[in-house]
Amino acid sequence: MAGKRLRVAVLASGRGSNLQSLLDACAAEEFPASIALVIVNIPGAKAIDRARSAGVPVAVIDHKAFASREAFDAAIDRELQAASIGVVCLAGFMRLLTPGFVRTWAGRLINIHPSLLPDFPGLDTHRRALDSGSTEHGCTVHYVIAELDAGPIIAQAKVPVMPGDDEEALAARVLAEEHRLYPQALRLIAEGKVRMVEGRVLVEGQPASGAG
Numbered sequence: 001m002a003g004k005r006l007r008v009a010v011l012a013s014g015r016g017s018n019l020q021s022l023l024d025a026c027a028a029e030e031f032p033a034s035i036a037l038v039i040v041n042i043p044g045a046k047a048i049d050r051a052r053s054a055g056v057p058v059a060v061i062d063h064k065a066f067a068s069r070e071a072f073d074a075a076i077d078r079e080l081q082a083a084s085i086g087v088v089c090l091a092g093f094m095r096l097l098t099p100g101f102v103r104t105w106a107g108r109l110i111n112i113h114p115s116l117l118p119d120f121p122g123l124d125t126h127r128r129a130l131d132s133g134s135t136e137h138g139c140t141v142h143y144v145i146a147e148l149d150a151g152p153i154i155a156q157a158k159v160p161v162m163p164g165d166d167e168e169a170l171a172a173r174v175l176a177e178e179h180r181l182y183p184q185a186l187r188l189i190a191e192g193k194v195r196m197v198e199g200r201v202l203v204e205g206q207p208a209s210g211a212g
């Protein structure tokens, strides 16, 4: 049974709390995926300790050691192929991936973003949600396409924006949802219930939805 679990790699750059939620979910034997590799691009990042504590192989690939984005992405791709990875989860990975890499991994590369896409792609999402006066905010798991934070949406979770919220309070409320949503989305993919087909998300038993 264990041999049939989807082999997943997580790419992270920092704190790694989403990595932790995926490690924790995959630690359960009944979970249909296992984390086979963690790749971190920042030496000393907390994500490295989290992977080691979970007994998962970790590759530290410092982007500064590469002359180009293509060379950096090629090094990541080699690690992923060598580990027979089926699906790649970006979890606070702060490097833009090249179109070539994204093409290679199309339909097998997902990301979590701290906003209700298509609102607030990019950085500083909590600040921008507060400034916009939205009463609702949240997070999105989506397939990665070459355009930043624009790929087809797999799942979203909403939180209210409360009167008096500052960035920190809102970020914490969203993060708690991220930690629930990412393993849930990964489970759906690993069970074959969600797929990307011709740029759209197909969910078992639901009509196709377009790019977000």
Ligand code: GRF
Pocket: 012, 013, 014, 015, 016, 017, 018, 019, 091, 092, 093, 112, 113, 114, 175, 178
């Ligand atoms: C999360 O909010 C994630 O959505 C965003 O970057 C943050 C990473 O946090 N892409 P962590 O490293 O997973 O704790």
